[in-house]
Amino acid sequence: MPAAPDPKLLARLRAPLDERAALSLERTLVPRAPEAPWVCLADNDYMGLAHDPQVVAAGKAALDRWGASSSASPLITGYTAEHAALERELGDWCGFGHALVWNTGFAANAAVLGTLPKPGDLVLADRLIHASMISGLLASGARLQRYPHLDLAKLEELLKKHSGHEGVVWVVTESVFSMDGDYPDLKKLAALKAEHGFTLVVDEAHATGWHGPTGAGLLEREGVAAYADIVVGTLGKGLGAFGAYTLFHDEIFRRHLLNFAPEFVYSTYLPPACAASARAAVRCVKALHAAGLDTGALSRRWRDAIRTVVPGTPEGDSPIVPIPLGDAARTLRAAQRLQESGWKVGAVRPPTVPEGGARLRVSLRLGLDENAPAEFAEALRSALAE
Ligand SMILES: Cc1ncc(COP(=O)(O)O)c(C=O)c1O
Incomplete structure (x- = not known):
């Protein structure tokens, strides 16, 4: 007989499911x-x-060369020449000096926002940011205050109110929002950053490939990539592959995350074939945009x-x-x-x-x-x- 769950546990698991089903x-x-x-x-x-033939072929060639798995976490042997090449490709494309590849966008967001903000910091975030960002922020111990969706006037008010804040002040937003397809005025956000000096994190998950003169994203289109301290992007959406990336102007973020983010350190790394497909996809995206x-x-x-x-x-x-x-x-x-x-x-x-x-x-x-x-x-x- 297979083990039956504790009846108390069973009731606890069932109740919210019954509630969901009824609604x-x-x-x-x-x-x-x-x-x-x-x-x-x-x-x-x-x-x-x-299903693009070039993206699929790049993955197949990498499967033949590297095998199906990276077989280890990145700090052991999981980080390969494919991952390093993808980092260079992404950094050059999007205008950032440093990049780090992740297993998923969820892990990247949870790691960036769970590892870098600390208790005593203040995080101002759009009310509709993705669950992965919330998950990281709740783990960080930083104080989270959400502003109404896309309301940069309210954000400005909060920045003024907290201008003497002792800890680090963060602003966190998506560029294209996952459920609404809208986006904040990134030029205005850049101007706020120039004035108030916060640390800016932008999730470009749904902008990569689609927006920008070369498809690098909304930051590219608005000409404000220089203002984002940390960009999170995914390889499994517009790029048609799997995995995620972060981009930084300052190498310290990369060094810190690869040393201290548990999502990075303690997990078998993205298969090289995914990195190879993603690199081919970047080239496809650039070609599509170059063709008008x-x-x-x-x-x-x-x-x-x-x-x-x-x-x-x-x-x-x-x-x-x-x-x-x-x-x-x-x-x-x-x-x-x-x-x-x-x-x-x-x-x-x-x-x-x-x-x-x-x-x-x-x-x-x-x-x-x-x-x-x-x-x-x-x-x-x-x-x-x-
Ligand atoms: C805005 C946003 N960020 C991050 C993620 C997570 O990315 P991934 O699917 O690669 O885990 C998603 C995915 O749904 C998303 O919509």
Whole structure:
């Protein structure tokens, strides 16, 4: 007989699940096949690179050369020439002197914000920053104060209020926000940094590949990469590979993290094949932009089509288009109906987004048919019909 869980534990585990299920909020896993029967607008492969022949070939060649695993944590033997080459490529591309590759963006954020801020520091963060950043910040012991989403006037007020703060003052934001696809005025943020001298951490997870004249991100597009002390980016979204990276102008951050961040020190490192695929993806992204890619126009075309059905869909130029529906059950139903008609979108519900903020999340990707926005809008209209 397999061991049965303690009944007290069982009850404790069951209660929140029952609560979620009753509210249409329980999550389940559904394995997908490699050839999915839908157009995928749910993942984060914005540049359509996960199946790009060059990205795949680079990974295969590295698998042949290095094997399937890095086989150790980076400080033992896990850090390879592939990782080092990727760091150089990323640093040169984004305009930073130093880079460090991570297993995941979650680990990178948790490490940066769990290891560098200390008790006595003050962290001012956008209210909607990703769970990985919150996770790090809560572990750090620093004081966390959140400002309203994108509200840099409020941030400025807080900076003035805390101008005599003894500890280090940090400002933490995403560039493109993962559930809303919007972003702060990074030029204004840079001006605030010049005036107030805080330490700035920017998560570019959803901007890499899409934004900027070479696809290096929103900091590149706004010309303010020099102002960010630490950038976090991912390899598994716009770059179509897997893993993450951090970028620094000052080497001290890299040295400190690789010595003291447990997520880095005590974990088997990213397989070299992922680093090789990511490096190939950087080159693909640069080539796409050099050839005149206009991602903003693509985003606007989709939004215009979707707004004919849900007028509250926000304007913008990022790859993430939230379609606000509010009600969780309605959102789930609409996503199911869309899937039945051949379109896979995310159904995002609390607690991932605030109460009442349930939405369909459409992730755009390059390479879809020109008629796709209009066809999707029609499918959405049917999916929302009562
Ligand atoms: C803004 C943001 N940062 C970090 C992450 C984590 O990245 P990864 O998926 O590589 O762990 C995510 C992923 O969902 C994200 O949306």
